[in-house]
Amino acid sequence: MPKPTKIYFIENSYDHNGEDLDNPKIGGSEKTTINITNELSKKKNLLIKVFNNTSKPKKIKNVIWENINNLSLNDIPDYVIAKGDANLFYKLNCKKNFLWSHSIQSIEKFIRKKQLFPFLKFKPKLILEGEYHYNKRNFFTSMYGKKILEIAPDFEFLNTKIDKDIIPDANAIFTTKSDRNLDFLINSWFKINENIKNSKLYINPPYELNYKEIKKNIIIRNKGDKFDLINDLKNSRLFLTPGHKTEVFCLAAEEARELCVPIVTMGKGCLYERVIHAKTGYIAKNQNEFINYATQVLSDDNLYLYLKSNLFNLRGSKNYSIVATNFLKILNIN
Known part of the structure; x- marks a missing residue:
């Protein structure tokens, strides 16, 4: 059997892991990470890890949740998906980088939030959540490519x-x-x-x-x-x-x-x-x-x-099985 494709998600957010999907304290971005990684873990020959501020690192539904401080540049994934912050790419050594954006950033805000240098260094493609989001993200802040990935309810x-x-x-x-x-x-x-x-x-x-x-x-x-x-x-x-x-x-x-x-x-x-x-x-x-x-x-x-x-x-026309399939198409994984 070939080695599994490693897909690592990294986010600098609340203390949570895959057991917290029903926790009202976590936001939409964190729910999205849990839902999509749970679905990806059902696919064959994929290794899914999430690095964040969890105080309870563990394997949940075949997804490995680790504290962000345990990252190693020697652990080289095939794909990195950074949530909301291009500076997170410094923590991993990968050539296929994706920045999953949850906001609209003008060039001024892009620079003020210190996104410019890591963006130019790691050249990530952007994952955006809809037509409005896509149209509002200007060329300078998405010059390496951008794709729409609509999300879904739990x-x-x-x-x-x-x-x-x-x-x-x-x-x-x-x-x-x-x-x-x-x-x-x-x-x-x-x-x-x-x-x-x-x-x-x-x-x-x-x-x-x-x-x-x-x-x-x-x-x-x-x-x-x-x-x-x-x-x-x-x-x-x-x-x-x-x-x-x-x-x-x-x-x-x-x-x-x-x-x-x-x-x-x-x-x-x-x-x-x-x-x-x-x-x-x-x-x-x-x-x-x-x-x-x-x-x-x-x-x-x-x-x-x-x-x-x-x-x-229209019920059921959007779900995380569909989201996960579309996500793999963006990564160009068949």
């Missing part, structure tokens, strides 16, 4: 049973960060709630509600584990998010889509990629449209069921 979202005939109460939900235009959303919600008095908007902590927001049925959801999130999304009639210029994929919206929750958005950042206009939700051109589309979905049962049916037919 398998629990795909495997959750959905009854496409159930109509939830007039609950809207926003499960992303408060710095992603939450102020615009709350301002819009005041008008939406005037139109539908019994409607409720659930948002993530941390956020301090004022008296007016409480009176308009804005509620801080209990940010528990993944299964609490799934339950909250299943009980929501609408995922309401303006989007933001820093969003390059918005996993939160993709999770809602997989659970058949229609989305109303301004389409900012990548959000236009998460919605098929008038089929799975709506992309508003202005705030008045945003308010009107949200009001329609929350009040019109037939419209809601139409959107939900379209979403139901």
Whole structure:
């Protein structure tokens, strides 16, 4: 049997390993690493390692998790995938380098974040997460090539049973960060709630509600584990998010889509990629449209069921088995 192809992932993030997929403290980037390495480990003749800040190095589901301080330049992989920071390439000796980006970087920010010299030295190809991300990454910061790799929700979202005939109460939900235009959303919600008095908007902590927001049925959801999130999304009639210029994929919206929750958005950042206009939700051109589309979905049962049916037919179209296959194509591994 030939020697296995070594694929090493390296990230400088939270203390976690492959057992932490359901831990609410880890972010989308870390979840992506766990999901894709778990899928890659099922492929024949691949050796998968992840180097990060784990305090519990161990082998999990045939993936070897090691502390980043245990790296050796003598351990030479066939491919290195650095998550978010080109300086990580200094820690490994490899000729096939890939930089998996989770952000948009202007040339100024690229230089300020000290990415320029390692980028020029190690010549990585970029892995980007969507059309918006691809188009916003300029030539100078991606001159060695760039490819799109769309990610997916965790398998629990795909495997959750959905009854496409159930109509939830007039609950809207926003499960992303408060710095992603939450102020615009709350301002819009005041008008939406005037139109539908019994409607409720659930948002993530941390956020301090004022008296007016409480009176308009804005509620801080209990940010528990993944299964609490799934339950909250299943009980929501609408995922309401303006989007933001820093969003390059918005996993939160993709999770809602997989659970058949229609989305109303301004389409900012990548959000236009998460919605098929008038089929799975709506992309508003202005705030008045945003308010009107949200009001329609929350009040019109037939419209809601139409959107939900379209979403139901798309279930499972994105999963990590597909992501892993596309990832190997980017690496040019058959």
